[in-house]
Amino acid sequence: EPEVTQTPSHQVTQMGQEVILRCVPISNHLYFYWYRQILGQKVEFLVSFYNNEISEKSEIFDDQFSVERPDGSNFTLKIRSTKLEDSAMYFCASSFEQGVRTEAFFGQGTRLTVV
Amino acid sequence: AQSVAQPEDQVNVAEGNPLTVKCTYSVSGNPYLFWYVQYPNRGLQFLLKYITGDNLVKGSYGFEAEFNKSQTSFHLKKPSALVSDSALYFCAVRGRSNDYKLSFGAGTTVTVRA
Numbered sequence: 001e002p003e004v005t006q007t008p009s010h011q012v013t014q015m016g017q018e019v020i021l022r023c024v025p026i027s028n029h030l031y032f033y034w035y036r037q038i039l040g041q042k043v044e045f046l047v048s049f050y051n052n053e054i055s056e057k058s059e060i061f062d063d064q065f066s067v068e069r070p071d072g073s074n075f076t077l078k079i080r081s082t083k084l085e086d087s088a089m090y091f092c093a094s095s096f097e098q099g100v101r102t103e104a105f106f107g108q109g110t111r112l113t114v115v
Numbered sequence: 116a117q118s119v120a121q122p123e124d125q126v127n128v129a130e131g132n133p134l135t136v137k138c139t140y141s142v143s144g145n146p147y148l149f150w151y152v153q154y155p156n157r158g159l160q161f162l163l164k165y166i167t168g169d170n171l172v173k174g175s176y177g178f179e180a181e182f183n184k185s186q187t188s189f190h191l192k193k194p195s196a197l198v199s200d201s202a203l204y205f206c207a208v209r210g211r212s213n214d215y216k217l218s219f220g221a222g223t224t225v226t227v228r229a
Contacts, residue, residue, distance in 0.1 A: 042222075
């Protein structure tokens with residue numbers, strides 16, 4: 001069964017450093033998302049991406065965040081200068097369509113720890 | 116704004132007993148409701164969704180969910196739980212037709228004891 005894969009599974013970084021979280025969405029999917037879950041809190045939407053541009057973003061997704069689809073398979077989330085409060089589980093997701101009726105398929109997550 | 120509440124942090128049941136995981140929602144307009152499950156070290160796996168039509172929705176692994184508009188609820192159910200159903204369950208909602216992001220509940224940890 002096709003699945004979304006994320007690397008690395010766990011990333012530890014020092015405050016102020018840049019990190020890139022990587023995702024390989026399901027191959028025929030066209031819409032891509034990043035969500036995050038701070039420990040003990042809800043899963044929160046960060047950004048959606050379609051046709052090589054951001055289609056929607058939350059207030060969390062400020063200028064220190066960026067997303068890119070550098071080639072035909074990878075979808076990345078970059079955090080430019082990490083802060084302690086960026087420590088969270090980051091989930092990538094993809095879907096074939098972007099309708100309200102369409103479920104998204106999620107990866108296993110990358111746990112980011114900022115020290 | 117759309118939101119979901121999962122009132123129970125944890126649900127414990129014995130294997131073979133019925134399992135219910137509660138979810139209530141708040142949304143303007145028609146709700147589009149989803150259940151996801153997360154097993155340890157795995158991603159969020161889609162279980163089932165309610166879009167329209169029959170209020171009882173059947174999904175993967177023998178799970179079903181009942182949409183109740185008057186109570187704004189979408190409880191997940193399984194008639195006979197298995198130890199392997201032990202996991203973290205998330206309810207999620209989409210509201211307006213042009214709002215594609217999912218709003219998740221806080222999650223409910225289900226433990227099924229042998």
